[in-house]
Amino acid sequence: MKDFQLYNTLSGKKELFKPLAGKEVRMYVCGITPYDDAHIGHARCYIVFDLLRRYLEYLGYDVKYIQNVTDIDDKIIKKSRDTGKTPDDIAGKYFNEFLKSMELLNVRPATLYPRVSENIDEIIVFIKGLIRKGSAYESAGSVYFSTDSFKNYGKLSGRNPEDMLSADAEHAAEKKNKSDFALWKKDKEFSWESPWGRGRPGWHIECSVLSKKFLGEKFDIHGGGLDLIFPHHENEVAQSEALTGKNPVKFWVHNGMVNLKGDKMAKSTGNFFLLNDLLENYDPMIVRMYLLSTGYRQVLNFDISELADTKKAFNKLCEFKKELYQVFGKVPDSDKGKVKLPETVENVLNNDLNTSAAIGEVFKIVNPLTEKFLKGDFNKLDISQGLAAVSAMENILGINLSIDRGPDADRVEKLLEKRRRLREEKKYAAADKIRDKLLKEGIYIKDTLSGARWFRK
RNA sequence: GGCGCGGUACCCAAGAGGCUUAAGGGGACGGUUUGCAAAACCGCUAUUCGCCGGUUCAAAUCCGGCCCGCGCCUCCA
Structure with a gap:
């Protein structure tokens, strides 16, 4: 077996993956801000990291997976003002809907989903530590991180603050340097008591605090969307490293954006396709397969007409x-234990989770076997290869292949048996009547050398 | 302006120096099979990888230039 190579944003290269300590992998992925419905881009991100988690577990690691919930945020506060609902209600509602969608997409839950609002004390302690170290300063009731004080500022995103267009003119007067960012924001309305007066946390501080609290000062993997590299993750590195003196994250992993009509999918621009609108019309497993059919670091240009192609492949x-x-004779228990993947699939997944190639390799196994099975010309090895291919799809890629055993399966089987006898007697008109009847119910019949099969489209 | 990513067949999409005179899926076409149909399977569909130069015994893969698209520098998965 070749070793698992994973692309690291920090080095800009694929690197051999090795955990910091033993068999445990500590992974943190930036979670959602639950203020509205999720779109396809969210789905892609969490499917990608679910895949990474599944693959690490397959390789024998114990994965501790933390995903924060940003339940304090300008957008939630705005929605609260607009609707009269409390920020808690809004965040709770959309977070629950998010979890439901994730379950449909076969995304396994994170080990823990810590909320920002439940960790305010830790955030305040963290900020106090930064001020003590001279990395942050209070100004007009807010606290800012001093980017000048951190010599490595820009190491993750490869930027020089001097070269960038200026931003955040609103608070420029309060800052010593234009690239300084808020750790604590002065606020009266949705706020907590702090040494600097009432306020609430800035955006970036939560991830530094929560990862340190649940995973420690140094951990293995930090994930999120590509768009978070700057400023969010850059600032996170600065905060954590300034406080602890340690580089917090070994592997930074970022998934590519989902584009719609050539531009990035985003709520703020109105250019988005809601996840639920897609899940209502397509089997979630088809959606998952579609999203994994492009490499995770590539831009994925979402086009709903391509779902039909994926559906056929699925x-x-x-x-x-x-x-x-059918040829195996019985339906085996779904494989929960350690199942060896086909070597070809393992090889391509070891290359920075190449899911497109993995699906390709599955088809290379499946196509010749299908013919063998239909002809009844197969051996034990064929069956074990087939099982390994199915396991790769289901257990690692997380794409469950339905075999449509409905409650009316017995009834259909009986009808097919009746049709078989009619065909034997060459009573084709009567036989075709059965076929038409089932077709009206959405059940398709396919005749093979070893008997009729049925499926729903 | 700065930083980064990408342009592969009709469509989607792997490959990142020789294993590939370019995977896999969809579509089109031809075939096997079939009472018919459907499905499945087989074959076929890029002498070529945005364009132009260069390096090399060897390039889609490396280097330089150009054209086009996207992302980040403001909230963002």
Whole structure:
């Protein structure tokens, strides 16, 4: 087995993945700000990190996966003002909906989803520490991080603050330097008591605090969308390293954006496609397969018409699984334990999680086997290869292949048996009537050399 | 202006110096099979990888220039 190579934003290269300590992998992924419905871009991100988590576990690591919930935020506060609902209610509602969608997409829950609002004390302690170290200063009731004080500022994103267009003119007067950013924001309305008066945390501080609290000062993987590299993750590195003197994260992993009509999908620009609108019309497993059919670091240009292509590919694999179980004689228990993947699949996943190639390798196994199974010309090795291919799809890529065992399966089987006898007697009109009847119910029949099969489209 | 990513067949999309005279999926076309149909499978669909030069025994893969698209520098997965 070749070793797992993972792209690290910090070095700009693929690196051999090795945890900091033993068999444990500590992973932190930036979670959502629950103020509105999730779009496809959110789904992609959490599917990608679910895949990474599954693969690490397959490789034998114990993964501790922390995903924060940003339940204090300008957008939530705005929505609260607009609707009269409390920020808590809003965050709770959308977070629950997010979890429901994730469950549909077969994204396994994180180990823990800590909320910012429940960790204010730790945030204040962290900021006090930064002020004590001379890395931050209070100004007009807010606290800012002094980017000048941190010599490595820019190391993650490869930027020089001098070269960038100026930003945040609103608070420029309060800052010593234009690239300084807020750790604590003065606020009366949605606020907590602090040594600097009433206020609430800045955006970046939560991730430094929560990762340190739950994973320690140094941990293995920090993930999130590519758009978070600057300023969010850059600032996070600055805060954490300024306080502890240690480089907090070994591997920074970022997923590519989802674009719509050529531009980035984002709530703020109105250019987005809601996840729920997609899940209502497509099997979530097809959505998952679609999102994993492009490499995770590539831009994915979302086009709903391509879902139909994925659906056909997906159905083919489902058919294969059915055929496999048919020849296997029984439906095995879904593989929860350690199942060896096909070596070709493992090789491509070891190359920075190449999911496109992994799906390609699955088809390379499945296509010739399907013919063998249909002809009844197969051996034990064929079956174990088939099972390994299905396991790769289901257990690692997380794309469950349905084999459509509904409550009316017995009824359908009986009808098919009746049709078989009619065809044997060459009573084709009567046989076709059964086929038409089932077709009206959305059930398709396919005749193979080893008997009729049925499926829903 | 600064930093970064990408342009591969009709569409989607891997490959990042020789294993590939470029995976896999969809589509089109031809075939096997079939009472018919559907499905499945097989074959076929890029002598070529945005354009122009260069390095090398060897380049889609490395270097230089150019053209085009996208992301970040403001909230963002």
